[in-house]
């Protein structure tokens with residue numbers, strides 16, 4: 001059964017009184033729950049939060065469904081999001097994500113068998129001057145080539161969290 | 165030539181910390197502002213002609229003047245959602261000069277009499293958020309936020325709120341819904357946020373760059389601020405240059421600067437052997453300019469409006485002759501369809517139709533009538549929805565087809581791109 005850590009429960013309590021309206025706590029608390037659950041959110045977590053926060057489940061559910069950063073299914077330990085919007089597309093972003101899924105033998109949106117990686121194509125991440133680029137968990141990597149990206153990711157899998 | 169006013173100290177070590185910022189004159193403008201009358205600050209901002217840097221270019225002082233005088237609490241929201249494809253200037257501003265933004269926000273809050281402000285930052289900006297959070301703590305620790313700021317009697321609290329991935333939350337009423345903990349769905353205007361915004365209270369929404377620029381208006385005064393730029397577009401602005409240029413980057417130039425100079429001088433021109441084909445001058449929602457238009461255009465609100473496009477967020481996307489326009493329009497239509505919040509039928513259905521029509525042509529299954537249909541669908545999406553996303557999707561569609569019709573027709577006739585070397589990988593988004 002899903003349960004937040006003590007620190008997480010404390011965070012939720014603080015968020016509920018941080019803003020003018022308690023409801024504003026929904027977004028940050030979903031973000032936290034996703035982090036503690038290893039990268040995604042399911043129905044159990046939503047009921048858990050509804051109970052813990054004393055906020056109707058429907059209100060949490062609609063927020064969960066609306067925003068793309070709440071993952072609807074499991075992601076890899078390293079969740080790789082490759083921008084395929086215009087400036088990145090013009091500089092090889094789409095070829096990059098194709099190369100990566102081939103290299104790591106996995107389909108878009110699925111997790112590699114060792115649990116390390118998942119890949120998705122995303123919209124502009126505000127790093128267009130460094131195209132093509134990818135976001136790995138919370139970090140941006142810019143000015144990539146397919147080789148550079150593979151190198152960064154393989155290093156991460158080896159335990160060097162920044163991949164360099 | 166670049167004219168660095170806002171970005172003057174961006175490459176100095178420690179500028180992101182309060183010590184480094186204060187060493188270079190930081191928070192002196194706040195001290196000055198706190199001695200002024202709030203109404204005089206609003207009038208100074210009006211006189212400066214500062215226009216919103218988030219996209220619409222609305223005069224900032226005029227917007228502030230819309231707040232009702234009814235004693236209700238009012239809120240200031242900084243729009244740091246930065247989602248317009250091509251735009252990455254606000255990220256730079258927050259990473260390099262978080263205190264400049266905070267100072268601009270405190271001054272603005274004082275001017276409009278607001279006890280509370282939020283910086284709404286897009287969820288993916290973990291790193292810039294961490295920098296701004298640190299700066300906020302420093303500002304509190306130094307008596308620049310909280311009760312009785314610098315002994316002035318003015319109280320103000322500032323907080324930061326993260327989005328969670330939705331372009332539509334950059335639209336001001338969508339952002340307000342999101343900050344209230346709801347889906348980021350825009351609301352019909354009027355009432356405008358200045359009358360009824362966050363939690364139904366009067367609210368001013370301004371872009372990161374707009375609020376940072378308020379520090380310059382206070383420091384130099386309206387007349388000096390107007391020395392850069394044009395009559396109708398005073399000041400300097402950051403332009404996010406991207407696409408097919410040798411040196412992409414954020415460049416601060418006076419408004420009215422020649423677009424082609426930004427590309428060739430700041431951007432180092434195109435790669436050897438490539439030719440300029442088109443430029444999107446103000447983020448992906450702006451109508452595209454062909455080569456001849458790009459060579460004539462100047463980067464100010466009036467010139468670009470006259471050319472039936474817009475300055476928008478200042479994201480200049482340079483496209484060379486190796487790109488297929490059908491392909492690029494497909495990329496954009498996928499984006500708008502994905503980001504439509506679905507409330508309005510013309511937008512929800514229209515963006516879906518546009519994506520499908522362009523993909524049909526891209527897959528070699530298109531008919532000549534489909535090209536006309538793109539134009540018709542796009543026209544019917546304009547001016548009849550709750551927010552401007554629908555128009556923002558229609559503008560690229562209409563202008564790509566109008567200006568590069570030959571590429572669309574070639575694709576339909578031949579079942580392949582007119583541009584050699586447009587690969588399979590490129591064609592499938």
Ligand SMILES: Cc1cc2nc3c(=O)[nH]c(=O)nc-3n(C[C@H](O)[C@H](O)[C@H](O)COP(=O)(O)O)c2cc1C
Nearest residue numbers: 216217218243245246247334335336370371374552
């Ligand atoms: C679909 C859509 C997306 C927008 N995205 C942003 C954005 O990311 N950042 C921004 O500052 N303004 C954005 N805007 C404009 C805002 O609605 C608003 O006009 C702006 O934040 C006002 O600030 P300003 O007057 O300082 O420019 C967007 C508008 C629309 C219609």
Ligand code: SF4
Nearest residue numbers: 505507508511549551
């Ligand atoms: S125009 Fe589109 S994005 Fe804007 S409110 Fe309507 S459906 Fe939503």
Ligand code: FES
Nearest residue numbers: 083088124127128
């Ligand atoms: S287009 Fe890829 S980061 Fe903006």
